[in-house]
Structure formats: structure tokens, C-alpha cells
Amino acid sequence: MTCKKTAYFFLLIAMVVLVRHRVYGGETDSLQTALQSATSDSVKGLIYLQLAKRASLAEPVKGFEYLNKGLDLGASVGRIVRAELQMELGNYQRLTGDYSNAIKNILAALAIFEDRKHTYANNAEKINVRRKTANCYNNLAIAYFISGKSDEAEQMLKKALALYEQLNDDSNVSTVLNNIGELYQKRGNPKTAEEYYKKAYNIALSQNDLHLQSVLMNNFGDTNYNLGKYSRAIYFQGRALRMANDLKDVEGISYSYLALAKAYHKLFNYDSALYCGQRGLTLAKENKINYLIKDGLFILKDIHFSEGDFEKAMRYADSVIFLMDTIYTQDKNKLINQSQLQYELGRQQSQIELLEKESIINNQKLVNAELNKNIVYTILAAVIIIASMLFYYWRERQIQNDKLSYKNQVLDAKNKELKMLNDTKDKLFSIISHDLRAPLSALKNVLDLVDFNLLSPSDFTQLATDVRKNLKNILYTLNNLLEWSYSQIKTGDTINPEVNDLKEIIQETIFFYEEVARQKEIDIIANISDKALAKADKNHLRFVLRNLLNNAIKFSYPRSEVLIEAVTLPDNRVEIAVKDKGAGIEDTVKEQLFSPSVRSAKGTAGEQGTGLGLLLCKDFIEKNGGEISVDSEVGKGTTFKIILWHQ
The missing domain is CATH 3.30.565.10 (Histidine kinase-like ATPase, C-terminal domain)
Structure with missing residues (x-):
């Protein structure tokens, strides 16, 4: 399910972020008061950790500052608290796009949690550390997954799965199983992905997790679509749509409609494909779900191409280009904000030194800023020119390829349709000329013999038995013929x-x-x-x-x-x-x-x-x-x- 599934992958994190944001203002003051009166480094480390968790995305610069202060206390904070500080720092870095340092810090925390030489005060502490270890594996998998390292992500997910299973944490087990299925789906191995989806679905049923059940129905539909089983894909996406409607999950409803549109398109059912595609796109636009808007525009473009309505197809293609430009601008702004965040952190850490050399640094900044501005403008102008030329060339080639592909698809579809019609014609003529005509002719001959009194009673009895048998066969044949004809006429029933x-x-x-x-x-x-x-x-x-x-x-x-x-x-x-x-x-x-x-x-x-x-x-x-x-x-x-x- 592409982005929808990735969003589900981060659902737990998003919920935690939301809770932290709501309680941040109320609890931060009391923690600051407790920090001032704390005498031991272990207590201070715990307070810094809680302050960072409450800052989260509300004040990320503050969060980084708290975590670094906690780590600056050194080994005196205790091994477990230090590991938690490093894991939280890794999560902050992952959210700002610094995946390399995020992986480095989470691995450092994991090394502490996995230290077998450490003895625990009681079983509850041991279970708590094992749960944190599983969380580390999960967070590492997220960082690997986003940075394109699917093999490492799979390894971490399977380790997290093993620990969650030992802890009997069924909720996290089903989520991890679904995510492993996602990896195999992206690698082009839908059959293996389906095996993990089935395991996750059985657990979701036992847990009555309706949202995960809906996601998994979409996954089953996508798997069958990738295997070319478009009718089964429609069946699963239909179930997912009903579940999403019951849950009032607008994103799930939009995704299911668009998935149905793709499957109907493959079956050449363009009316149903257009209806589902337009419903899905409308919902995505109303709720500003960019990735679904893009998918919907692509799908409707392909459908109109298949119908030969090239004008509408080009309008949708232009909408896709405009949307991608918009998303690119938003992503660029995010990168600028992240760069600003990193710069702010560095500035705060070196503030004292900068004050001592303020005049020299300010002059150097003016020179560097002017030079950087000229370099950036030059590079940006070159990139825009080259990108425009490449895009124009790509777009022309794509239009020609789409036209050629559409013509080939139409020819293939017509050939298949003609062959099926020819087979159907032969079948009907065979039934009418042989299976129905021959026994009815035999029945007419018997009736003629009766009319002319040419049959003895014994001959009539024998022939009556054969006639009855032939009539049964004729009735059975007619029933099947009528059922078959009805199914051909009522293809949309x-x-x-x-x-x-x-x-x-x-x-x-x-x-x-x-x-x-x-x-x-x-x-x-x-x-x-x-x-x-x-x-x-x-x-x-x-x-x-x-x-x-x-x-x-x-x-x-x-x-x-x-x-x-x-x-x-x-x-x-x-x-x-x-x-x-x-x-x-x-x-x-x-x-x-x-x-x-x-x-x-x-x-x-x-x-x-x-x-x-x-x-x-x-x-x-x-x-x-x-x-x-x-x-x-x-x-x-x-x-x-x-x-x-x-x-």
C-alpha cells in the first residue's frame, strides 16, 4: 500500500508524539523544578530524558539540548538511563533526516541493552530491558527502511518479532509481521508477503484490531493484483472498503477506491474503473492526502488513455506534474527547516566561543554569504535549465510510449475478445446442431411411428424408456445452456x-x-x-x-x-x-x-x-x-x- 502502509508503520510513533505535545506545557515546569533540587547524576539524567520526551516535536531544539546535557553527565547516570538517552537522541536525529547518526546512536543504546554480563535486580527489570531492546530493533528498522536499506530493516524487524513473541506482545507482533510483508512486497515477492499478511491477519482477528484488518485486506488485494489475479484483488479491496467505511477511515476509503479502479482497469471494465477512480481522488483531494492524489491522477490518466480520450488523459498528466512540483517545494522547505534546526543546535553549543570572536566571524560570514549566494544562484540556474530540457525530452518520449502501449493493449484485448467470441459461437452451434437437434429429431421419429400405429406395445415401452432418458439429457443441457447464457448477458450482475x-x-x-x-x-x-x-x-x-x-x-x-x-x-x-x-x-x-x-x-x-x-x-x-x-x-x-x- 506504499505510503499508507509506511504511515501505519509509524502510527505508534505519531501517537506518542501527539501525547507528548499535549502534556508538554503542563509537566515541563515541575520537571525543571525537580532538576534544580536534584543532587545525584542518575536522577538528573532521568529528568533530562523526561524533558526531552515531553519536548519532542513541539520544541525539538530544546529536546536535543536536554539529551546532550544528560549524556554529558557521563557514566554516573547509570547504564540503562544512558542507553535510553542515546535511543531517544537517535529518534530525534531520525525525525530530522540525520539517518546516519540516528543509526549510530540507536546501535550504541542497543549494545547496552544487549549486554549479557549485566545482572538485573528482579525479573520485572529484565522484562523491561528486553522490551526496550525490541523497541530499539523496531526503531532501527524504521531508520533503515526510510534510508533504503531493506535488508538491514528486515533483519531488525525479525529480531523485534522474536522478542515481541517471547514477551507475548501480540499487538506489536501483528504490526511487525505486516511490516515484514511490506518489505517482501516491495522486493517483488508477493507470495512470501502474503504468508506474513495471513499471520498478521489471524492475530488481528483475535485482537479485534479492525484498523489492521482493513490494512491487511488492502495488502491481500495488492498482492493478488501484482500476481495478475484481478478478480480476487477486487474481492479483497471491496472488503477493505467496507471495513474502512465502518471505521470512518477516510484515507483507507480513498486508497481502496483507487485500488479497485486499477483492478477494474486491468479487466477492461472502464465504467467501474472511472467511478472508483473519481471517488478515490475526490476523497484524497478533500482531505489533502498528497500521495493518494498523485496515485488517483495517474490511474485516471491511464483509464482515459485506454478509452482513447487523450485530451482528458493529458489533463490528468498535467495535474500530476503540478502536484509533483508542489510536493517538491514542500520537501525543499522541510530540508531548509531541518538545516536551520541543525544550525541552531550548533550555534547554541558554541555560543560562548562565538561571542569572543564576534567581529571576525561576522565579517567572514558576510564574505561567505555573498560568495555562497552567487554559487547557489549559478548552480540553481544550471540545474533548472538542465532539468527543464530533460523533463521536456522525457515527457515527449513518455507520451509516445504511452500511445504505442495503449495501441498494443487494444490489439491484444481485441484478439482475446475475438477468440472468445469464436469459441462461444462454435460451442453454441455444436449444442444446437447436435446435443439438442439429434435427440429432438429422434423423439419426432418415435411420435411419427406412434401416429401410424407401427409400434407394438413392447416396442413402445422400450422406446419410451429411451425417449425419457433423452428428454432428461435435453432438459439438463437446456438448464446449463440457459444458466450459461444468463451469465454471459449479465456480466455485471x-x-x-x-x-x-x-x-x-x-x-x-x-x-x-x-x-x-x-x-x-x-x-x-x-x-x-x-x-x-x-x-x-x-x-x-x-x-x-x-x-x-x-x-x-x-x-x-x-x-x-x-x-x-x-x-x-x-x-x-x-x-x-x-x-x-x-x-x-x-x-x-x-x-x-x-x-x-x-x-x-x-x-x-x-x-x-x-x-x-x-x-x-x-x-x-x-x-x-x-x-x-x-x-x-x-x-x-x-x-x-x-x-x-x-x-
Whole structure:
């Protein structure tokens, strides 16, 4: 989630800063009074530490001054207090952008906390030091992460994770797991990132941490997007959006809308992509969330390019450039303020010496200032000219590349669409010309024989049985054809997911096919847990189970058995398996089993199908955020597996 996740990474620090700022004014006076009456260096060191913590970002220059005074007291303040002073100094330096010195001071504090030769007064003190050690690891990880050292950040995060786990600090454990997932996501390893996200999500569920759950839903969506699973990405981002709405998390709502826009764009659903992109961008602008404004402008630019509306696309591209200029100016002002802060600290520390040489230094400052000003103006003018030329060249190249990329994408999409339409046409003609026409023609011939009294009673009885069987096949084929046609026409229809009792639905499905199984002397065995639940559209689930059970009976040998199982998986999902001991599927057929062009084989008793059933099964399962797979061996049987969310 880019900046959103980084912001979450620093949430704890931000909360501490806020609290310190509120209490700073009220408690500082009493601490100053206590400092004047303190007689031992250890007490003074503690007071300086508290004064620095209360100053925080409210008066950072004062904070630095308190910390340096505490450290100037030397070893007499005590090893633990000295370590805390160094760790706090490192945090101050990190916040002002001095990452090198920040890492140096936090490492010095860590060396003291990790000193195994030290003996503790009691177990409570030992636990407190271990917690501070974990905090050091976490703070180091933040400094490494921001300064671009992801390997070092990962090492520190894993050390912090191990200590938090030993301390049973679940809240920090889930946060660190999420941050490790972030590192792997940035390295382009979404599968490993997803493993850490799942661990963090299970803890967040147990802790009822709704905000972290919302962030992790976004993470799951981003992971699936990076893996090219855009439908699943939409499913997770939709859940994140609902959670963010419940929490009134404006940043989370805006991020989720923009993530949905990217996924819809990949699926060529431009209307939904535009709607979500505009909603996300509007919220980001209303709340001045710069990084989301930038993302939203980029996304809407890409969508309009894909639609061929180049004028709107260029307007959004120009808005991105203007926003980046604004952010650059703000960042430049921050750097100036940080430089001013460092200068102020140095000035205070050397004030006495500067007073003794005031006249000489002032003259030198005037000369240096004039010289520096000329140098800065010259360099700045050169940088602006070069940057303008480079930017103009880059922008022209980018526009040409975007146009070429868009044309290639349109061609690829059209080719895929034409192939799918051709496969669909062939499938429909095959069904109408063979699967429906042939049995109906046979039925007409039988009726003609009846009209001319050319059938004996025994012949009529035999033919009536065959006709009934053909009519059943025709009805089954028509049902699948109608379901399939409806799904093609209603591509934008909404689903109604609900938590279903699998035992109830599977027993209902078995009852529906008991007579068909009995005719082939096939036993249907169900092994369903009482607590097996699945979140999905009920009608979709019924259709899928009926098709899979019908296929299992159709391709099973007479006097065999079909097994239906449902087990709950440990990662909040459920697996449904339909197994038969029938003819099996060849590998070449299995690879195209869910394709519109596949042709259904005849069953062991000559039953005929269309192949549409499995195509619909895959479509319905994926619309409900699940997966479907097949495992088969020729002559030994076939197993279809469905994985859905438990709730």
C-alpha cells in the first residue's frame, strides 16, 4: 500500500508524539523544578530524558539540548538511563533526516541493552530491558527502511518479532509481521508477503484490531493484483472498503477506491474503473492526502488513455506534474527547516566561543554569504535549465510510449475478445446442431411411428424408456445452456454472498441425484463436518455442487461409489472435494477442461453433456472469491476441489 502502509508503520510513533505535545506545557515546569533540587547524576539524567520526551516535536531544539546535557553527565547516570538517552537522541536525529547518526546512536543504546554480563535486580527489570531492546530493533528498522536499506530493516524487524513473541506482545507482533510483508512486497515477492499478511491477519482477528484488518485486506488485494489475479484483488479491496467505511477511515476509503479502479482497469471494465477512480481522488483531494492524489491522477490518466480520450488523459498528466512540483517545494522547505534546526543546535553549543570572536566571524560570514549566494544562484540556474530540457525530452518520449502501449493493449484485448467470441459461437452451434437437434429429431421419429400405429406395445415401452432418458439429457443441457447464457448477458450482475451450512446444501444435492445414482448402482458417501461453512452466493453454490455430483455419477463405473467431503482449513477457508472412481480424464483434456472450446465426453453409460457446466462452475466460484481445481488419473477416477472462504 506504499505510503499508507509506511504511515501505519509509524502510527505508534505519531501517537506518542501527539501525547507528548499535549502534556508538554503542563509537566515541563515541575520537571525543571525537580532538576534544580536534584543532587545525584542518575536522577538528573532521568529528568533530562523526561524533558526531552515531553519536548519532542513541539520544541525539538530544546529536546536535543536536554539529551546532550544528560549524556554529558557521563557514566554516573547509570547504564540503562544512558542507553535510553542515546535511543531517544537517535529518534530525534531520525525525525530530522540525520539517518546516519540516528543509526549510530540507536546501535550504541542497543549494545547496552544487549549486554549479557549485566545482572538485573528482579525479573520485572529484565522484562523491561528486553522490551526496550525490541523497541530499539523496531526503531532501527524504521531508520533503515526510510534510508533504503531493506535488508538491514528486515533483519531488525525479525529480531523485534522474536522478542515481541517471547514477551507475548501480540499487538506489536501483528504490526511487525505486516511490516515484514511490506518489505517482501516491495522486493517483488508477493507470495512470501502474503504468508506474513495471513499471520498478521489471524492475530488481528483475535485482537479485534479492525484498523489492521482493513490494512491487511488492502495488502491481500495488492498482492493478488501484482500476481495478475484481478478478480480476487477486487474481492479483497471491496472488503477493505467496507471495513474502512465502518471505521470512518477516510484515507483507507480513498486508497481502496483507487485500488479497485486499477483492478477494474486491468479487466477492461472502464465504467467501474472511472467511478472508483473519481471517488478515490475526490476523497484524497478533500482531505489533502498528497500521495493518494498523485496515485488517483495517474490511474485516471491511464483509464482515459485506454478509452482513447487523450485530451482528458493529458489533463490528468498535467495535474500530476503540478502536484509533483508542489510536493517538491514542500520537501525543499522541510530540508531548509531541518538545516536551520541543525544550525541552531550548533550555534547554541558554541555560543560562548562565538561571542569572543564576534567581529571576525561576522565579517567572514558576510564574505561567505555573498560568495555562497552567487554559487547557489549559478548552480540553481544550471540545474533548472538542465532539468527543464530533460523533463521536456522525457515527457515527449513518455507520451509516445504511452500511445504505442495503449495501441498494443487494444490489439491484444481485441484478439482475446475475438477468440472468445469464436469459441462461444462454435460451442453454441455444436449444442444446437447436435446435443439438442439429434435427440429432438429422434423423439419426432418415435411420435411419427406412434401416429401410424407401427409400434407394438413392447416396442413402445422400450422406446419410451429411451425417449425419457433423452428428454432428461435435453432438459439438463437446456438448464446449463440457459444458466450459461444468463451469465454471459449479465456480466455485471451482483452476487449475494452469505454463510452457508455445507452439510445442509450437500445433503440437498445428494437427494436430488439419488435416483440417478441408484440406476447405475452407485453409492454416494458424504463426509461433512457439522461446522463446515462457506461464504458464497447460495444459488451459485447449489449449481456448482449439482454439476460436480452429476459429472461424478456420469463418469463413474456402475457399482462404484462417489465421495463428497468438506473440511475446514486452518487459514479461515474451507475445502470441498467431489471424488469418483470412474473413467478419469486425459492430461490433454484436463488442461482445457474449463475452456469454452472443450467438448464433453460421453459418460460410462453413454450420457452426453455440453461442457458448459464446468465453465459455469469456474465462473461462479471465482466470482465468490474462491478457487476450483481438478486432479485425475485415467482409469482410476477424478477429484474436483473447491476452496472458499469460511466466513
